[in-house]
Amino acid sequence: MTRVFAHPDQAAFSSAKYEIPVLLFGRVQVGGPPNAVGNQVRRQLARLDLPIEQSAYDFLAIALAVAAADRFALRSAADDGFGRNIEVTVGLADPARWTPVAKKLERALGFLSGDQWHFNFVAGGDTVPSHKERSRLKNKVDLEGADEVCLFSGGMDSLIGAIDRIADGHRPLLVSRSTRGDGGYQTYLHGMLPEVPSLRINDDIRGELQGEPSTRTRSIVFLALAACAASAISRLHNDSIVPLIIPENGFISLNPPLTVRRIGALSTRTVHPHFISSLQAIFDEVGIPAAIENPYFFKTKGEALRECRDQPLVTKLISKTTSCGKWKRYWQQCGRCVPCLIRRSAFHAAGIADETATSKHVGYRFDDLNDALRTDRDRADIRAVSAAIRRVNGGDFGKWVIRGGPLPLDPTARNEHKDVARRGVFEIDQFLKDLGIDA
Known part of the structure; x- marks a missing residue:
């Protein structure tokens, strides 16, 4: 131990x-x-103009x-x-x-x-930061009129989520876990949205030990920052429960293993319905006034993009988002990892031109997926996705989805989760077919 x-x-x-x-x-x-x-976390949270629970x-x-x-x-x-x-x-x-x-x-x-x-x-x-501590800080985050918290990572789903919430008449506080590289995209995208408050904080983990690369709990700090923000906003609304919005498409939320050896090992399960319900039960018991919601539980990434409430705005900004987990290695999104394949399939399904540009680079490192198929390392994710497609087409579907984690007992919700996973796989399948990719 x-x-x-x-x-x-x-x-x-x-x-x-x-x-x-x-x-x-x-x-x-x-x-x-x-x-x-968390060196700067306390100071940054103290910028909120209302106290935290x-x-x-x-x-x-x-x-x-x-x-x-x-x-x-x-x-x-x-x-x-x-x-x-x-x-x-x-x-x-x-x-x-x-x-x-x-x-x-x-x-x-x-x-x-x-x-x-x-x-x-x-x-x-x-x-919690005291009134005196909060009052002496400049650059306050004005929560006036805020009615919810929305996670804002700089990814496609978070941008769609922010646009949809604003279009629906909400005034969300956009909360970002801001790390090197991501902060610039979060700042740019926030500046292009209708005026809403934002809070960007880096957890700043420092130490002498070698870093473990998997970090599957990385989003727990993101959720905790949002919970703090929700507790402050709750003061505006007679200490009522505040929506905590996590915009994430239903396919990624379920995180089904693409192959037998990939039981979700390469990505987080933070938005899986089982984890969300478990965390909500904890919030309720300890008195954190936040209700976690994912408005895209039953939508694929392509459906969320196609159905975004403000098509002119999302079309203008969506190519400026990031999806690739390794883009900071080359300051360019790779185009062939699972998140990139889902991203590219979403553009394809929504009929929106993919004009992805990251840092100094335009397009993907592997714009042509045939280039990625030439080496075992580069084609691994494409083949894993192809294995999932074959599994769906072969009928062994329900068991596959549940391997990512337990689904709700309610039969309607269970079927809707399974169906969005099926549609998510078909979105990628159609994208690869239309490219003529045989993996």
């Missing part, structure tokens, strides 16, 4: 037992813990600790080379509120990352 101790007070580390120390809401300093996360802020502390543990605990050191056994002790301002839901949180994160998680919550955590 790998023991992680995450706390905002440097003095707390002297008596704790751990292999991996992580300073919360701080930075690495000489003589202090060699790992830290402590329950949401403690959830953010947990999320930061989890993200750091996920980055510092190597899967290669696990007995099976993948599933880790991680104990995380987190300093919270109100640990008594969170201790009763520890087991639920462990199960939810186990589903998310494929690891065994164990939580201990101890006292001494940060309290």
